Amino acid sequence: EYVAAHLRKQKFPVTVSAWVPGQLYVVADSPRTILQSLPSSLYLAVKDYTRIKDDEREAVERSRTQLPDTAWVRITKGKYKNDVGKVFKSQEDLVEVLLAAREFPYKMPQGTRALAERSRFPNGKGGQVSDIISNGEVIGWSYRGESYYKGLVVKIFHRDCVELVASPHINDIQFHMESGWDIPFLKATVVAFSMQFLRVGDSARVIKGSLRGELGTVVSTDHTCDSVGLEFNFDGCLEEAEVSLRDIERVFRVGDTVRVVAGPYMGLEGHLIQMSDDVFHVCQDTTKEQHFEPPSDCGSIEIGDYIQVLHGEHTGRRGIVNWFSKGDTNLWFRDIFTASTTEPSLMDLATISVPVTLVQRTDLAQTIVFTKERGYDVRPGDTVSVTRGPEFGAQGLVQHVDFPNASLSLVCDGDKSLINVPIRFITKIHNASLDSFKKDIGHEVFVIGGERKGYRGTLDSLSVETCTIALRGQVRTTLKLHDVVTR
Helix, strand or coil: HHHHHHHHHHCEEECCCCCCCEEEEEEECCCCHHHHHHHHHHHCCCCCCCCCCCHHHHHHHHHHHHCCCCCEECCCCCCCCEEEEEEEEHHHHHHHEEECCCCCCCCCCCCCEEEECHHHHCCCCCEECCEEEECEEEEEEEEEEEEEECCEEEEEEEEHHEEECCCCHHHHHHHHHHHHCCHHHHHHHHHHHHHHCCCCCCCEEEECCCCCCCCCEEEEECCCCCCCCCCCCEECCEEEEEHHHHEEEEECCCCCCEECCCCCCCCCCCEEEEEEECCEEEECCCHHHHCCCCCCCCCCCCCCEEECCCCCCCCCEEECCCCCCCCCCCEEEEEECCCCCCCCCCCCCEEEEHHHHHEEEEECCCCCCCCCCCEECCCCHHHHHHHHCCCCCCCEEEEECCCCEEEEEECCCCCCCCEEHHHHHHEEEEEHHHHHHHHHHHHHHHCCCCCCCCEEEEEECCCCCCEEEECCCCCEEEEEHHHHEEC
């Protein structure tokens, strides 16, 4: 997409292939002309230049005006620019595209892109909601001349305002996935997307044809021809065969190093420790343990924060917020120091109510923050204190850390209640000791590094840097702590 956009800016006629992901058709007098127009950052992105035959050129030219009945397109102009949708119906100059709505007949935040909710459509003089029926079954609804199918809306665009997308990124069709409209087409799209990440050395199983059920190793890939070369071991003899990408499935094993390529955890890297049908459990690498820093809330105010009043009758007063509810316009704080004295008086200690807009945070507590080097420096067993938010003042042991959502649960000292708190509201008192992990002795663990990577075993003992594990079917072995994880 970046190469196509750059070449278009250089006035080259460019057509994105409707058949092969990552293939572009460019009109130029020679490959050298194209090469010279590319900046160094895109130079290596182009793998090959091929002069196409006349019949293929004609097919490309036809694709500019004729769209397949089932295809993905990207909107290139207007309010829906860069959105990806499914072709609903195609005519000569106009294309009906099914995509997530950006306009709603009910109140929504400006700029929202979402599935429309039929229950929120108003019925009255302004418009009536009507069923769309096909073969005796309700498949959608219409409102004020627009049609909706499972929350997706049909919009009409001129042919020049859309371009074909051979294999969209799954994140770009998130709402289509959620709607479930045309599930077979969605499943085929997911498979095509995932096959782009197939690499030499990966394991794959044949699911169709004469080799169905056979497990092989990828030795070559050719996305242009939609095929892959697999090496099979038949009774000790290695044989290679070329198989269609549509006839195989990627095979993962416990212990594999993986990266999430779509969804809310996109970019996360780690090791597979468990597989349940289509759900994989991934243990993040210790050096890349937290990939997701939550949006900054530096301008927000929470219970426990130090604030100073900037305007109004209480100008100059400073104190600690002891009550503030999200959405309220006022907060309550306990004045501990005034602008003129450092000794609190009875009046100073009274609770004062002021508008939120008249105060600012001061003396920010040294809470746990996200760093590129260490992520969030906290783990189960650490002793922490809550210095911000509704749980202000709580203290206890960390029970569980949810790094992607930047939160943790801790068992409070005293009443032993379990609470969930954002990590950025926490300060660490001291790190966990090995004693907190003794409860895992005798339980199953997973080896994610070293020569035993992929094995499971039972934790036998712990030391400062190593642990002893009884591997399945083998004698006890000593491993580095960072190579082992618990469930």
